[in-house]
Amino acid sequence: MKIVFLDAATLGNVSLEPISALGELVCYRTSSREEAIARVAEAEVLIVNKVRVDKTLVDAAPRLRLICEAATGVNNIDLGYAASKGIPVRNAVGYSTDSVVQTTFMMILALVGKCRYFDDFVRSGEYSRSGLFTDVSRMFFELKGKRLGIIGLGNIGSRVARVGEAFGMEVSYFSTSGTSHSREYPSISLDELMSTSDIVSIHAPYNERTAGLVGGSELGKMKPSAYIINMGRGGIIDESALAKAIDEGRIAGAGVDVFTSEPLPADNPLMKVRNRDRLVLTPHIGWASIEARERLVSMIADNISAACSASIG
Numbered sequence: 001m002k003i004v005f006l007d008a009a010t011l012g013n014v015s016l017e018p019i020s021a022l023g024e025l026v027c028y029r030t031s032s033r034e035e036a037i038a039r040v041a042e043a044e045v046l047i048v049n050k051v052r053v054d055k056t057l058v059d060a061a062p063r064l065r066l067i068c069e070a071a072t073g074v075n076n077i078d079l080g081y082a083a084s085k086g087i088p089v090r091n092a093v094g095y096s097t098d099s100v101v102q103t104t105f106m107m108i109l110a111l112v113g114k115c116r117y118f119d120d121f122v123r124s125g126e127y128s129r130s131g132l133f134t135d136v137s138r139m140f141f142e143l144k145g146k147r148l149g150i151i152g153l154g155n156i157g158s159r160v161a162r163v164g165e166a167f168g169m170e171v172s173y174f175s176t177s178g179t180s181h182s183r184e185y186p187s188i189s190l191d192e193l194m195s196t197s198d199i200v201s202i203h204a205p206y207n208e209r210t211a212g213l214v215g216g217s218e219l220g221k222m223k224p225s226a227y228i229i230n231m232g233r234g235g236i237i238d239e240s241a242l243a244k245a246i247d248e249g250r251i252a253g254a255g256v257d258v259f260t261s262e263p264l265p266a267d268n269p270l271m272k273v274r275n276r277d278r279l280v281l282t283p284h285i286g287w288a289s290i291e292a293r294e295r296l297v298s299m300i301a302d303n304i305s306a307a308c309s310a311s312i313g
Contacts, residue, residue: 149197152204
């Protein structure tokens with residue numbers, strides 16, 4: 001069985017042995033459109049992360065029996081056409097929950113605790129010259145008793161809610177699907193969530209209901225002391241409006257791990273925010289702890305094994 005992974009570089013240096021044990025694994029770090037079409041000719045199993053799998057690519061792989069998404073979202077795959085050809089598509093669900101939750105609070109704590117400012121204060125020599133054992137020039141607040149508003153209370157959002165509770169935060173959420181399903185936390189309107197939360201944390205998928213969900217109007221409803229975190233998908237927040245809100249002091253700051261265009265263009269408005277202390281940017285790494293990537297590889301291998309067993313049966 002020939003297994004072709006078109007963009008293996010997206011998984012970094014994690015071992016792919018669980019997959020290679022199942023057949024002949026051919027890995028390409030990245031694949032352009034033209035390269036991808038040429039490389040799938042003999043593929044029986046195709047693994048992709050961000051490579052677009054459409055009619056042209058599927059038709060270029062006459063032996064294809066299975067498409068494995070090396071992620072949870074499958075918006076890069078033409079599911080209808082794959083189904084019409086009798087080719088199942090399998091993704092990996094839940095592998096990155098712990099990693100995303102941890103990264104979410106890494107951002108929250110760094111922003112609320114003014115971590116960048118205090119680190120710079122010590123490294124610059126200002127602390128050594130100050131004559132004081134401490135620096136109380138910058139205010140930071142405790143999470144206990146503050147309101148955490150979660151946009152999208154799915155698997156990840158629910159875990160963020162529980163960690164927030166462990167800090168003593170009051171949790172509420174906005175359902176992007178319109179269905180309020182939680183018995184643990186109150187479901188409120190987006191306007192109420194934006195205006196009452198001290199921390200807004202986004203954990204929603206990108207779809208027709210969430211595209212541009214948080215724009216200038218919504219950001220304008222936030223407290224000047226509040227922070228917003230986007231660990232969902234780029235395009236949910238209007239990046240230009242966010243940069244403007246930060247620079248004008250209408251919100252305290254933001255943490256962003258996902259962007260409308262990835263990698264982030266050098267001319268993106270977020271790259272031009274003047275006060276670095278109030279913005280944390282990370283290169284879409286929330287999903288990518290070593291443990292999460294190892295779980296992902298294991299899930300892909302399980303998907304291949306299950307599909308093979310089903311075809312034999």
